[in-house]
Amino acid sequence: MLTRREFLKLCMSAVLTTSLTDQLAPIMRQAFAESKLTKPPVIWLELGSCTGNSISLDNAVNPNLNQVLADMLDMRYNWLLNAAQGQQAVQALVDTVEKEAGNFWLVVEGSVMTADNGRYNNIFMRDNQMVTGLAAVREFAPKAKYIVAVGTCACFGGPSAAYPNQGGAKGVWEVIKQPVINVPGCPINPDWVTGTFSHLIMYGIPELDGYNRPKMFFGQTIHDLCQRRQQFEDGIFASFPGESGCLFKVGCKGPVTHADCPKRQWNHYVNWPVKAGAPCIGCANPGFPDSSMPFYNHLPDLQTPLGALNVKKFGLAAAGLGAAAVGAHLVTGVVAKRVGKNWLDGTVPKESEPPENLEQLKQELDDLIRQQNALISESKTLARVKAKRKLPKTFRQKVVDFFRPGQKHRR
Amino acid sequence: MAVQTIFPVTRIHEPLRVDVEVQNGKIVDAWLGAHLFRGMENMLQGRDPRDAALFTQRICGICSSAHAIAASMAQQQAFGVVPTPAGQLLTNLIFAADIIQNNLRHFYVLVLYDYVKGPDMPPYTPRPQADFRLPPKVNDELLRHAQEAALKAVRAHEAMAVFGAKAPLQQSIIPTGITERASVERLMAYSAILQEVTDWVEKYFINDVMTIGEYYQDYYHIGAGYGNFFSVGMFPSPVTGERAFKPGLVVNKGQVEPLDVNYFVEEIRYSWYKDDAGRRPPAQGVTNPDADKPEAYSWVKAPRYREMPLECGPLARGFINGDYRRGVSVMDRLVARAQETLKICKLAQGFLNEIVPNSPSYQPYTPPDAGSGVGLTDAMRGVLGHWMEYKRNKVTHYQVLTPTTWNFSPRDSRGIRGPVEQALIGTPVAEGAGLVEAGRVVRSFDPCFTCAVHMLEK
Ligand code: SF4
Numbered sequence: 001m002l003t004r005r006e007f008l009k010l011c012m013s014a015v016l017t018t019s020l021t022d023q024l025a026p027i028m029r030q031a032f033a034e035s036k037l038t039k040p041p042v043i044w045l046e047l048g049s050c051t052g053n054s055i056s057l058d059n060a061v062n063p064n065l066n067q068v069l070a071d072m073l074d075m076r077y078n079w080l081l082n083a084a085q086g087q088q089a090v091q092a093l094v095d096t097v098e099k100e101a102g103n104f105w106l107v108v109e110g111s112v113m114t115a116d117n118g119r120y121n122n123i124f125m126r127d128n129q130m131v132t133g134l135a136a137v138r139e140f141a142p143k144a145k146y147i148v149a150v151g152t153c154a155c156f157g158g159p160s161a162a163y164p165n166q167g168g169a170k171g172v173w174e175v176i177k178q179p180v181i182n183v184p185g186c187p188i189n190p191d192w193v194t195g196t197f198s199h200l201i202m203y204g205i206p207e208l209d210g211y212n213r214p215k216m217f218f219g220q221t222i223h224d225l226c227q228r229r230q231q232f233e234d235g236i237f238a239s240f241p242g243e244s245g246c247l248f249k250v251g252c253k254g255p256v257t258h259a260d261c262p263k264r265q266w267n268h269y270v271n272w273p274v275k276a277g278a279p280c281i282g283c284a285n286p287g288f289p290d291s292s293m294p295f296y297n298h299l300p301d302l303q304t305p306l307g308a309l310n311v312k313k314f315g316l317a318a319a320g321l322g323a324a325a326v327g328a329h330l331v332t333g334v335v336a337k338r339v340g341k342n343w344l345d346g347t348v349p350k351e352s353e354p355p356e357n358l359e360q361l362k363q364e365l366d367d368l369i370r371q372q373n374a375l376i377s378e379s380k381t382l383a384r385v386k387a388k389r390k391l392p393k394t395f396r397q398k399v400v401d402f403f404r405p406g407q408k409h410r411r
Numbered sequence: 412m413a414v415q416t417i418f419p420v421t422r423i424h425e426p427l428r429v430d431v432e433v434q435n436g437k438i439v440d441a442w443l444g445a446h447l448f449r450g451m452e453n454m455l456q457g458r459d460p461r462d463a464a465l466f467t468q469r470i471c472g473i474c475s476s477a478h479a480i481a482a483s484m485a486q487q488q489a490f491g492v493v494p495t496p497a498g499q500l501l502t503n504l505i506f507a508a509d510i511i512q513n514n515l516r517h518f519y520v521l522v523l524y525d526y527v528k529g530p531d532m533p534p535y536t537p538r539p540q541a542d543f544r545l546p547p548k549v550n551d552e553l554l555r556h557a558q559e560a561a562l563k564a565v566r567a568h569e570a571m572a573v574f575g576a577k578a579p580l581q582q583s584i585i586p587t588g589i590t591e592r593a594s595v596e597r598l599m600a601y602s603a604i605l606q607e608v609t610d611w612v613e614k615y616f617i618n619d620v621m622t623i624g625e626y627y628q629d630y631y632h633i634g635a636g637y638g639n640f641f642s643v644g645m646f647p648s649p650v651t652g653e654r655a656f657k658p659g660l661v662v663n664k665g666q667v668e669p670l671d672v673n674y675f676v677e678e679i680r681y682s683w684y685k686d687d688a689g690r691r692p693p694a695q696g697v698t699n700p701d702a703d704k705p706e707a708y709s710w711v712k713a714p715r716y717r718e719m720p721l722e723c724g725p726l727a728r729g730f731i732n733g734d735y736r737r738g739v740s741v742m743d744r745l746v747a748r749a750q751e752t753l754k755i756c757k758l759a760q761g762f763l764n765e766i767v768p769n770s771p772s773y774q775p776y777t778p779p780d781a782g783s784g785v786g787l788t789d790a791m792r793g794v795l796g797h798w799m800e801y802k803r804n805k806v807t808h809y810q811v812l813t814p815t816t817w818n819f820s821p822r823d824s825r826g827i828r829g830p831v832e833q834a835l836i837g838t839p840v841a842e843g844a845g846l847v848e849a850g851r852v853v854r855s856f857d858p859c860f861t862c863a864v865h866m867l868e869k
C-alpha cells in the first residue's frame with residue numbers, strides 16, 4: 001500500500017497523464033485483496049440537487065462507477081442505483097443505519113432544503129410517514145463514521161441556494177453539528193471524489209482547509225495553475241470569451257477559486273473551461289453562483305477605506321503600504337462587511353451575509369496580493385527601463401492595461 | 412380496493428412517489444407526486460441575461476446541454492444575434508454527444524435492472540421479487556454489455572467536452588456559437604470517439620433492447636397511455652434553420668399535424684401552488700408554493716395543449732418523424748430510444764463533415780439593453796422551452812417548461828390524468844413483487860424531476 005505521503009504526491013502531481021482514479025484503482029484493488037482494508041458501507045442521499053455529481057462520478061473511467069462500487073464502497077443505499085424500489089429500498093437503508101451505526105459513511109449530494117421545516121423535499125416514506133431530506137440528514141449524521149458532502153450544493157448550498165432561495169437550501173454542515181468533509185464543484189471532478197474516498201479508506205480524514213475542503217485538491221487557485229497565466233503576467237487579455245489571452249477581463253474567477261482544474265482537467269484530459277476559451281465561473285467556491293455572477297464580468301473593484309481598488313491596483317497599494325498592513329486592513333473591512341462576502345457583483349442583497357471564515361478570506365486576499373505583487377515588480381522594472389524607450393510591445397501594453405480601469409477592454 | 416405506494420421510485424432522478432389503486436391484479440388508477448421544490452426560475456430574476464445558459468444548466472445535471480441550448484436560443488432572439496455556421500454545428504455536436512450519453516445510461520444503468528438480475532451485491536441487492544425471465548447466459552451477457560456501455564457513455568461525455576470544455580454542465584456555449592475552436596485536431600478527436608460509440612450502439616445497444624423485448628413480450632402491450640405525441644424538433648441546420656428532427660403533433664396515434672406553442676397552458680389544481688387563475692400560459696405563469704393545499708399531490712404543474720395531456724420523448728419523435736411507429740408501450744419507448752441513438756450518431760457524423768475547419772466558431776456581440784426571446788428544442792426526454800425577458804441588462808421574467816412536466820403531469824382542473832398516470836392504467840401487478848411492473852412503466856419514460864419541479868417565475 002502507498003504511504004500517505006506517496007498518496008498525496010500522486011493526488012497533487014503536476015504531470016498527470018492518466019486520471020487519478022485510473023491510478024488509484026489497482027492500488028485499492030490490491031489493498032482490498034490483501035484484506036488490509038474493508039469496504040465502508042455507504043448511504044448516499046440525494047437531496048436538492050441536479051444529479052450532476054452522480055453523473056460526473058459516472059465519468060470516472062477504470063474504475064467506472066461499477067468498479068468504484070465493487071472495488072471501494074459497499075453502496076447500500078443510492079436511489080440512482082438501487083435495484084430495489086420503494087419499501088424494499090427503504091428497508092435496506094434503515095437496516096444499514098441500525099446495523100452499521102458508527103461505521104457507515106453518509107454521503108450527501110444536493111443541498112438540504114430547510115424551508116417549511118424541510119417539506120419542500122421529501123425523500124422516502126417509512127412506516128407510512130414521509131421523511132424530509134432535512135430530517136434524514138439530522139437523524140443519520142450522528143450515527144455516521146464520516147459525512148461527506150459531494151458537490152457545491154451539498155457543501156455550501158450552491159445553485160439550489162441561489163437568491164432568493166425559496167426552498168431554504170443550505171449546505172449540510174449548516175444543519176448538523178457533526179464535522180462534514182466538503183468536496184465542492186459544480187459538478188465535482190470525479191477524481192476529487194474518488195481521491196477523497198480513497199484517502200478516507202486508507203488513511204482517514206485528509207488535511208482540510210478552513211472550508212473543510214481536502215487541501216490536496218483545493219489548496220491552490222485556478223489562477224496559480226493556469227496555462228494562460230503567462231499571458232496574465234504579460235498583460236495579454238482576451239476582450240471576448242474564446243479569444244486567446246488571459247480571460248480575466250471577460251469574467252474569469254480563477255484568481256479567487258481554489259481548485260486544480262488546470263492540471264487535472266476534465267473528462268480524461270480532454271479539456272477544461274479556460275483551455276476552451278470559457279472563463280472559470282468559480283463553481284467550487286462557497287457562495288457560487290451568486291458570488292460569481294455576472295459570469296462574464298470581471299472581478300469588481302473592491303470598496304475599501306483606501307477608495308476603489310481594482311484587483312490590480314490592489315497589489316500596487318499593497319506594495320506602497322506594505323502587504324501585511326493592507327491585508328489586515330482589508331480583512332478587517334471584510335469582517336465589518338465593507339467588502340462583504342459577495343465581493344463580486346452578485347444579485348444577493350448585501351445584508352443577508354453569513355459571517356465569513358476569517359482564515360480562508362485571509363488566504364484568498366493574501367493570494368491576490370501575492371499575484372499582484374508579481375505584476376508590480378515587473379512594472380517597476382519597466383519604469384526603470386522606460387527611459388530607454390525600447391520597450392517590447394507586450395510590456396508597453398501591460399503598463400497601459402495596468403493603469404486602465406478594467407471595464408475598457410483592449411481591442 | 413387498495414392503494415399501494417412506491418416512494419422512492421429508484422433508478423430515476425430525484426424523488427418520485429407513485430400511488431396506484433389495484434383491483435383484480437390490475438392497476439385501475441394512479442397518482443404521481445414529485446417531491447422537490449427549488450424554485451430555479453425565480454432565481455433568474457435580476458441576473459445578467461448573458462448568464463442564462465450557464466445558470467439554467469444547473470437545473471439539471473443529466474441533460475445540462477439541452478438547457479444551455481434552449482437558453483441560448485432564447486438569448487439569440489433577445490439579443491438579435493445568430494450563431495455562425497460552425498457555431499451552430501458545434502453546438503449540435505455537443506448536444507448529440509450528451510444525448511448519446513444520456514440514452515446509454517438510461518437503458519444500461521437505470522432500466523436494465525428491471526429485467527436483468529444484477530450482481531449479488533449492493534446496490535443490486537436486495538432485489539425485487541420480480542419475474543426475471545432471462546436465461547443465465549443472456550443475463551450475464553447483458554450485464555457484461557452494461558459494463559461496456561458505461562464506458563461508452565463516458566466516451567460520449569469526452570466527445571462532449573472536446574467542444575464543451577467539460578461534461579456534464581458544459582461551459583462553452585454562447586449565443587453566437589461556442590468559445591472552443593473548430594481546429595482540425597479537435598474535430599478529429601470528436602470524430603474518433605463518435606466512430607467508436609456509433610459502432611457500439613449499432614452492434615449492441617439496439618440488439619440488447621430487442622433481446623429484452625423478446626423475453627418480455629407482454630411489455631409491448633403494457634403502458635400505452637393516450638398516444639398523444641408532440642415535439643418541437645431539434646438540431647437546427649445552420650443555413651436553413653430547418654431541424655433534423657421535425658416538430659409536430661399527433662393526437663391519438665393519428666396523422667402528424669402542425670404544433671402551435673401558443674396553446675400551451677399550465678394548470679395547478681392538484682399541484683402545491685396557489686394562484687386564483689388556476690390555469691395560465693407559460694408566459695404569464697406564477698409560482699407561489701403552498702405545501703398545505705388539500706387536494707394537491709405534486710410539485711409538478713399540469714401542462715396541457717388545448718385541454719389535452721401530451722407525451723414527449725424519443726417515441727414521440729419517432730412517430731412524428733416516421734422513424735418508429737410500431738406501437739405505444741413500455742418496450743416501444745425503449746426500442747425507439749435505442750434506434751434514435753443510432754440516428755443521432757449518424758447525424759453527428761453529418762454535422763462533423765459540414766464544418767469547415769478553423770472557421771469562426773462564434774462572433775463577438777454586445778447585447779442590447781432590453782429584449783425578449785423564446786428558446787424551444789427537444790431535449791433527451793422531450794419538449795423543452797425557455798422564455799426570457801430582460802430590461803436594463805437584468806432578467807425580468809424567466810420561465811422554463813420541461814419534458815418531465817409534460818409526461819409526469821398530475822391531473823388537470825378537469826381531473827384528467829397526466830400521460831404517465833394514464834399509461835399505468837391496466838398494468839398487471841403480481842402480488843408481493845413490490846409493484847415492480849409499475850416501476851417498469853415509469854422508467855420507460857426516462858423521468859427526471861430535477862428539471863420538472865420548479866415551474867415558474869415572475
Ligand atoms: S485570470 Fe483566469 S485565465 Fe487569466 S490566468 Fe488567471 S485563471 Fe487563467
Ligand code: SF4
Pocket residue numbers: 185186222257259261272273274279280281282283284
Ligand atoms: S475551472 Fe472553475 S468553473 Fe470550471 S470547473 Fe473548475 S472551478 Fe469550476
